Amino acid sequence: MDTEVDALRAVDDKPAKATRVAIIGCGGIAMMHIKLLKKIPGVTIVAGADILPAALERMKNEHGVTSLYEDYNEMLAKEGANIDAVSVCAPNGVHHAASIAASNAGKHVLCEKPMAMTVEQAQEMADAAKRNNVEFVIGFQHRFEPRSKILRDKIAAGDFGKILYVRAQALRRRGIPNWGVFGQKALQGGGPMIDIGVHIIETAHSIIGSPKPIAASGSTFTFLGDKPSTVNSPWAGWDYKTYTVEDMAVGQVRFDSGTILSVETSFVAHIEQDVFNIQIFGEKGGAIWESSQIFTDIGDYMVNVTPSFIGDWSMWDYKIQHFVDVVRGERKNEAPAEQGVSVQKILNGIYDSADAGCEVKID
Numbered sequence: 035m036d037t038e039v040d041a042l043r044a045v046d047d048k049p050a051k052a053t054r055v056a057i058i059g060c061g062g063i064a065m066m067h068i069k070l071l072k073k074i075p076g077v078t079i080v081a082g083a084d085i086l087p088a089a090l091e092r093m094k095n096e097h098g099v100t101s102l103y104e105d106y107n108e109m110l111a112k113e114g115a116n117i118d119a120v121s122v123c124a125p126n127g128v129h130h131a132a133s134i135a136a137s138n139a140g141k142h143v144l145c146e147k148p149m150a151m152t153v154e155q156a157q158e159m160a161d162a163a164k165r166n167n168v169e170f171v172i173g174f175q176h177r178f179e180p181r182s183k184i185l186r187d188k189i190a191a192g193d194f195g196k197i198l199y200v201r202a203q204a205l206r207r208r209g210i211p212n213w214g215v216f217g218q219k220a221l222q223g224g225g226p227m228i229d230i231g232v233h234i235i236e237t238a239h240s241i242i243g244s245p246k247p248i249a250a251s252g253s254t255f256t257f258l259g260d261k262p263s264t265v266n267s268p269w270a271g272w273d274y275k276t277y278t279v280e281d282m283a284v285g286q287v288r289f290d291s292g293t294i295l296s297v298e299t300s301f302v303a304h305i306e307q308d309v310f311n312i313q314i315f316g317e318k319g320g321a322i323w324e325s326s327q328i329f330t331d332i333g334d335y336m337v338n339v340t341p342s343f344i345g346d347w348s349m350w351d352y353k354i355q356h357f358v359d360v361v362r363g364e365r366k367n368e369a370p371a372e373q374g375v376s377v378q379k380i381l382n383g384i385y386d387s388a389d390a391g392c393e394v395k396i397d
């Protein structure tokens with residue numbers, strides 16, 4: 035068996051269970067989900083919902099899906115008997131209502147990141163899944179990378195000792211999304227912190243064993259996205275007129291374990307090049323996530339350790355295969371709702387602190 039993902043697929047020799055998936059929000063990320071779902075034996079895409087007729091047209095033309103709806107509630111009501119699970123790929127502001135509607139209809143849910151726009155929404159989504167006895171998988175993926183697994187395993191084994199400090203960075207030099215509604219606070223909940231910071235936060239949080247966040251302090255800055263720009267960049271042409279989110283957000287979070295997490299995120303930081311990285315500082319060892327380098331002492335010497343092989347699989351294959359396996363009852367949920375809620379508490383704690391101008395407690 036070459037990879038853990040292959041191992042997941044070869045659960046046994048029985049034919050794959052039939053799994054019927056519907057999509058809510060048939061835009062960019064939905065196409066990725068569909069491509070990967072279709073690779074899994076036994077999975078069919080049975081229906082799709084999107085408010086844009088052009089998106090539904092693409093579902094029909096590119097994926098042969100003919101049960102298409104402009105209203106996901108209508109889809110759930112009419113197609114309910116034919117759906118086992120729903121993938122929520124609509125903008126952040128839709129995650130709460132769509133996930134709860136799917137849970138209430140008795141469907142398992144994969145909800146794209148971030149879980150929601152507020153902690154209250156995220157908690158209600160978690161509660162709805164529990165009440166309806168369905169699985170809720172939050173659409174995080176970087177926790178599934180081999181380089182996340184090795185650090186999570188080492189930390190869980192105590193090899194780094196107590197984790198004192200974690201530095202997480204998701205910084206783009208010039209990368210405001212020029213599609214969708216990513217610049218609109220009312221529909222997204224925020225800018226780089228909630229959009230790309232969520233990735234590096236969920237990864238760091240998962241690597242250190244998902245401790246409970248208890249306080250946050252943060253600041254946000256908007257200085258470029260709300261103005262027209264003539265500067266050449268690969269992602270030029272964002273809609274500055276509707277831009278209401280931050281350009282940069284930084285924060286610090288305390289966990290009940292005593293660990294401190296610092297987070298730096300930006301769509302437009304004046305830096306040499308983009309950074310997407312985590313550094314771990316433990317009492318007995320440290321590490322750089324990006325390169326999988328480990329720093330520790332052996333005997334009387336300080337050593338730098340670079341693993342020769344950490345595994346080789348795609349986080350995206352893992353994410354989608356994991357969801358299907360969870361729906362089929364063949365695998366424990368490794369991205370459960372309660373961890374989505376914890377990450378939401380970190381995100382909103384930083385935003386709340388930025389609004390308040392002081393550290394805020396997290397319940």
Ligand SMILES: NC(=O)c1ccc[n+]([C@@H]2O[C@H](COP(=O)([O-])OP(=O)(O)OC[C@H]3O[C@@H](n4cnc5c(N)ncnc54)[C@H](O)[C@@H]3O)[C@@H](O)[C@H]2O)c1
Pocket residue numbers: 058059060061062063064083084085086089106123124125126128146147148173174175213214215229
């Ligand atoms: N995991 C990742 O790496 C990743 C990457 C990109 C996007 N995402 C997440 O996926 C979500 C969508 O992002 P995207 O890039 O695909 O955006 P997108 O704009 O390309 O697609 C969103 C689609 O949802 C549709 N939509 C809007 N309101 C709807 C509603 N009420 N009901 C049904 N459909 C509705 C839109 O018409 C659009 O077709 C966001 O939450 C984003 O954060 C995750």
